[in-house]
Amino acid sequence: MSTLNYVALILGLATCLYNHVADARVQPIDNIKAVPTVQVSIQVGLPRGESSANIICDILTPNRYVGFDLPPGGTKTLTVAIFAIYKCDATWKGKKATFVAYDKTRDTSQNDVYWILDPLGFYLSYDQHDWKRVGGW
Incomplete structure (x- = not known):
């Protein structure tokens, strides 16, 4: 894999992780x-x-x-x-x-x-x- 592919993969993983953490923060505790x-x-x-x-x-x-x-x-x-x-x-x-x-x-x-x-x-x-x-x- 080229360096550009590694950078794209890391950015994609970072975006997924950020979205997951952001979703977890805004969930109300109602149970x-x-x-x-x-x-x-x-x-x-x-x-x-x-x-x-x-x-x-x-x-x-x-x-x-x-x-x-x-x-x-x-x-x-x-x-x-x-x-x-x-x-x-x-x-x-x-x-x-x-x-x-x-x-x-x-x-x-x-x-x-x-x-x-x-x-x-x-x-x-x-x-x-x-x-x-x-x-x-």
């Missing part, structure tokens, strides 16, 4: 299922007839939060990425408290994380049988 996730369930264990609890959870990244009202007995399940930390602020009858619903260090080996909020405080479980009181209002 959340590609990231390993954990289910975090928050249940309000307040007596019937009590007011709802308001909960706002933040992924500790700007503009990534979810808020909801849960009546007594209500449950909300969140799907969270395993590399995240979810901090939640709860309000009930003028009382306020903060709890970490999912912590990548504390909950690293768990597939599911369960919370119950009741008049005395916040309880964490990984199996819905053994509950540990984590904090109060």
